[in-house]
Amino acid sequence: MRLDDLDRRIVAQLLENGRASYAQIGDRVGLSAPAVKRRVDRLRAERVITGFAAVVDPAALGWTTEAFIEVFCTGATSPEDIYDSVHKHPEVVAAYTISGDASALVHVRAQDIQHLEQALERLRREPNITATKTAIVLSRLIGRPTDTGATTPA
Numbered sequence: 157m158r159l160d161d162l163d164r165r166i167v168a169q170l171l172e173n174g175r176a177s178y179a180q181i182g183d184r185v186g187l188s189a190p191a192v193k194r195r196v197d198r199l200r201a202e203r204v205i206t207g208f209a210a211v212v213d214p215a216a217l218g219w220t221t222e223a224f225i226e227v228f229c230t231g232a233t234s235p236e237d238i239y240d241s242v243h244k245h246p247e248v249v250a251a252y253t254i255s256g257d258a259s260a261l262v263h264v265r266a267q268d269i270q271h272l273e274q275a276l277e278r279l280r281r282e283p284n285i286t287a288t289k290t291a292i293v294l295s296r297l298i299g300r301p302t303d304t305g306a307t308t309p310a
Contacts, residue, residue: 157202157204159204162185162186162187162195163195163199163204165184165185166181166185166192166195166196166199167199167204167205169181169184169185170196170205170208174208174209174211177189178190178192178193178196179192214265218267219265219266219267220267220268221265221266221267221268221269221271221272221292221293222263222264222265222266222292222293222296223263223264223266223272223276223290223291223292223293224261224262224263224264224290224291224293225261225262225263225264225276225279225288225289225290225291226257226258226260226261226288226289226290226291227242227258227259227260227261227262227279227285227288228257228258228259228285228286228287228288228289229241229259229260229284229285229286230284230285230286233259233284235253235260237284238251238253238259238260238284239251241279241282241283241284241285242260242262242279242282245264245275245278245279247264247265247266247271247272247275248262248263248264248275249263249264249265250262250263251263258289262279264276269292272292276288276290
């Protein structure tokens with residue numbers, strides 16, 4: 157599906173405030189509330205918008221330590237096998253296959269350094285993981301929910 161400028165602006169408004177009313181969004185993008193609703197319904201039907209969620213500060217839940225772990229796997233490990241190895245660990249909040257020497261990059265949150273170490277040791281015990289390299293986050297400089305592509309050409 158191709159998004160036009162209005163679709164991108166509506167998505168940007170929802171990313172900024174997912175609780176905004178159709179009327180509030182319409183005021184900001186120059187449409188009526190019913191027109192915004194029709195567009196949001198279409199964006200949901202076409203799976204551009206896949207859901208709505210509360211954005212919670214992990215530190216408020218006690219998860220104050222964050223790290224990115226390069227995961228190195230045996231041979232030609234498939235993305236599915238990597239997924240099977242990392243998804244069962246509750247500290248893993250995201251995982252990506254990447255280019256370069258590592259097989260994957262895993263984003264982890266933990267309560268503290270001791271908890272991070274325990275999670276890392278559990279990951280290292282996975283049969284297809286041969287090594288890891290960890291970078292602990294000192295501070296988050298930018299934390300956007302996602303890139304709307306609003307400034308990129310359509």
